[in-house]
Amino acid sequence: MCGIVGYIGPDRAAPILIEGLRKLEYRGYDSAGLAVHDGRALELIRAVGKLDNLSRAIAGRKLEGTMGIGHTRWATHGRPSEPNAHPHLAGDVAVVHNGIIENHLELKRELERDGVRFQSDTDTEIVAHLINRAVAGGAALLDAVRSALGRTRGAYALAVASSKEPDRIVVAKNASPLVIGLADGATLCGSDIPALLAHTRKMLFMEDNELAELTRDGVRLETLAGERVKRAPRHIDWSPVQAEKGGYKHFMLKEIFEQPRAIEDTLRGRILLAEGDLVDAEFGLDPETARGIERVYFIACGTSYHAALAGRHWIEQLARVPAQCELASEVRHREPVFTSKDLVVAVSQSGETADTLAALKTAREQGARTLALANVVDSAIPRAAHGALYTHAGPEIGVASTKCFTTQLAAMLLLAVYIGRRRGSLSVEKGRQILQALVELPNEMRSTLERKDSVWEVARRWQHADHMLFLGRGLGFPIALEGALKLKEISYAHAEGYAAGEMKHGPIALIDEHMPVVVVMPHDAHYEKTLGNLQEVRARDGRVIAIATDGDEEAKKLAEHVLYVPNVPDAVMPLVTVLPLQLLAYYIADLKGTDVDQPRNLAKTVTVE
Numbered sequence: 001m002c003g004i005v006g007y008i009g010p011d012r013a014a015p016i017l018i019e020g021l022r023k024l025e026y027r028g029y030d031s032a033g034l035a036v037h038d039g040r041a042l043e044l045i046r047a048v049g050k051l052d053n054l055s056r057a058i059a060g061r062k063l064e065g066t067m068g069i070g071h072t073r074w075a076t077h078g079r080p081s082e083p084n085a086h087p088h089l090a091g092d093v094a095v096v097h098n099g100i101i102e103n104h105l106e107l108k109r110e111l112e113r114d115g116v117r118f119q120s121d122t123d124t125e126i127v128a129h130l131i132n133r134a135v136a137g138g139a140a141l142l143d144a145v146r147s148a149l150g151r152t153r154g155a156y157a158l159a160v161a162s163s164k165e166p167d168r169i170v171v172a173k174n175a176s177p178l179v180i181g182l183a184d185g186a187t188l189c190g191s192d193i194p195a196l197l198a199h200t201r202k203m204l205f206m207e208d209n210e211l212a213e214l215t216r217d218g219v220r221l222e223t224l225a226g227e228r229v230k231r232a233p234r235h236i237d238w239s240p241v242q243a244e245k246g247g248y249k250h251f252m253l254k255e256i257f258e259q260p261r262a263i264e265d266t267l268r269g270r271i272l273l274a275e276g277d278l279v280d281a282e283f284g285l286d287p288e289t290a291r292g293i294e295r296v297y298f299i300a301c302g303t304s305y306h307a308a309l310a311g312r313h314w315i316e317q318l319a320r321v322p323a324q325c326e327l328a329s330e331v332r333h334r335e336p337v338f339t340s341k342d343l344v345v346a347v348s349q350s351g352e353t354a355d356t357l358a359a360l361k362t363a364r365e366q367g368a369r370t371l372a373l374a375n376v377v378d379s380a381i382p383r384a385a386h387g388a389l390y391t392h393a394g395p396e397i398g399v400a401s402t403k404c405f406t407t408q409l410a411a412m413l414l415l416a417v418y419i420g421r422r423r424g425s426l427s428v429e430k431g432r433q434i435l436q437a438l439v440e441l442p443n444e445m446r447s448t449l450e451r452k453d454s455v456w457e458v459a460r461r462w463q464h465a466d467h468m469l470f471l472g473r474g475l476g477f478p479i480a481l482e483g484a485l486k487l488k489e490i491s492y493a494h495a496e497g498y499a500a501g502e503m504k505h506g507p508i509a510l511i512d513e514h515m516p517v518v519v520v521m522p523h524d525a526h527y528e529k530t531l532g533n534l535q536e537v538r539a540r541d542g543r544v545i546a547i548a549t550d551g552d553e554e555a556k557k558l559a560e561h562v563l564y565v566p567n568v569p570d571a572v573m574p575l576v577t578v579l580p581l582q583l584l585a586y587y588i589a590d591l592k593g594t595d596v597d598q599p600r601n602l603a604k605t606v607t608v609e
């Protein structure tokens with residue numbers, strides 16, 4: 001996720017911007033840049049890769065200016081490259097941006113008709129040109145930014161500088177974070193508190209649809225509509241480490257709570273709700289291919305494999321195409337058969353997993369159409385595939401995947417709708433219902449996460465359990481697998497996920513009064529049968545922790561603990577039922593005192609076989 005820093009004050013801006021950007025490195029990035037006003041014009045320096053590359057590019061240049069803006073870019077539109085790195089310059093104006101401009105394609109066409117030649121593939125450059133067009137027409141920078149934002153839809157945190165106005169930076173916010181820091185004779189802005197802590201603890205938090213003008217004397221805050229806003233700054237007393245985790249104890253916990261926002265970002269700009277349909281350009285798969293495929297074949301590892309199991313379910317149910325799901329480490333060492341009528345979807349948050357990459361290459365060599373479903377733009381798997389469908393979870397630091405899993409689920413559900421609509425197997429009305437459920441999902445996830453205290457109580461009760469069984473059916477099965485994986489990864493307890501219907505074929509032998517059994521039993525088509533499995537566990541004195549839908553009295557009667565989730569439509573239910581399981585694993589691990597973010601023996605990106 002991108003990072004923004006801005007500085008206007010008495011000191012040289014460049015080193016302050018670089019240090020601020022270093023504090024935002026945890027957000028992840030693939031290129032960086034800054035623009036500093038040298039008293040005459042804006043000087044622009046950008047570099048691909050780590051901040052050290054930017055520092056090297058700056059070394060030897062004078063850069064005495066005391067006003068500037070800086071950026072670390074985490075690619076969404078366009079690969080990581082110097083032209084795509086921020087700031088983007090258009091005439092007199094330099095812009096850094098965090099977020100996604102949804103209507104960038106139509107604005108780009110309009111600007112091209114006006115003779116604009118674009119230097120990058122980014123949506124941000126469009127904003128720079130819109131602002132510059134207003135500045136060239138005589139508008140002051142603040143008004144120019146306001147008028148440009150009147151044309152855009154989407155999420156943004158922006159910092160804008162103009163060579164014509166060396167004594168101000170204009171910033172704006174909608175849906176992406178932006179904080180203003182007030183110091184003596186200097187004003188700063190940043191995507192997060194740590195970028196500013198070295199200079200001030202007096203912070204002003206911008207709200208959505210606000211604009212601000214930063215000068216050396218302070219800040220003037222307004223709404224996008226032009227009304228003056230008076231808001232008192234807050235004193236921040238966090239330690240720098242706490243600040244990078246946004247006040248959360250671990251990155252994993254922060255990422256669990258970021259999930260509603262991550263889903264919003266993954267859906268943004270893709271949905272055509274009225275048509276019950278999706279935007280073609282967003283799927284890495286042209287409509288004709290989607291119509292012609294005869295099989296969808298998912299390949300993945302670990303948590304991504306669990307997401308792919310749900311993907312298989314949705315592809316069969318909504319697109320009515322035969323679907324298969326395989327562990328990449330298995331399929332690559334068999335002699336798999338792929339055909340030109342196969343769509344092979346390689347699912348990987350990192351986009352670098354060696355087994356998944358190798359299996360994808362095999363499929364492509366055999367003539368299959370390949371699609372990468374990844375979180376990291378331009379990583380190896382998207383580069384090796386014909387097309388890419390990106391999740392927009394932002395960087396995930398905790399080794400245990402959480403927000404990447406739920407955004408993979410959301411992207412797969414979109415993919416099933418996309419294929420289903422193009423093949424005519426999914427009606428407009430049904431497509432609309434599913435997309436509506438997805439649009440409403442982030443708020444349902446927020447309300448589920450607010451119930452964290454009841455999960456903590458269960459964690460406290462079972463923190464010493466050495467074994468735990470997780471059961472589920474239908475879409476509850478991948479969630480049971482994922483709940484078990486999360487627990488074993490970070491708490492080192494032995495946990496197994498099982499299809500509930502398989503219990504009587506073996507695992508039932510394990511059940512006794514010492515065995516906690518988590519039963520994922522939302523009120524869906526499989527409810528009655530899963531309830532039967534719960535009763536089988538109870539009949540053998542097993543201790544049941546049920547994940548059930550609000551209002552389920554039966555679960556309350558039979559289970560020792562019930563973790564309720566809101567009653568959302570079946571299609572999106574797994575994105576809700578997984579939340580208490582992520583929290584359960586987290587709280588048990590934290591109570592045990594394990595290294596939650598970097599569990600032993602595990603790596604975030606597995607580039608070895």
Ligand code: AGP
Nearest residue numbers: 302303304348349350353400401
């Ligand atoms: C998830 O919590 C794990 N750390 C692990 O199973 C992971 O999902 C797996 O290694 C696959 O990674 P990928 O999504 O980056 O391909």
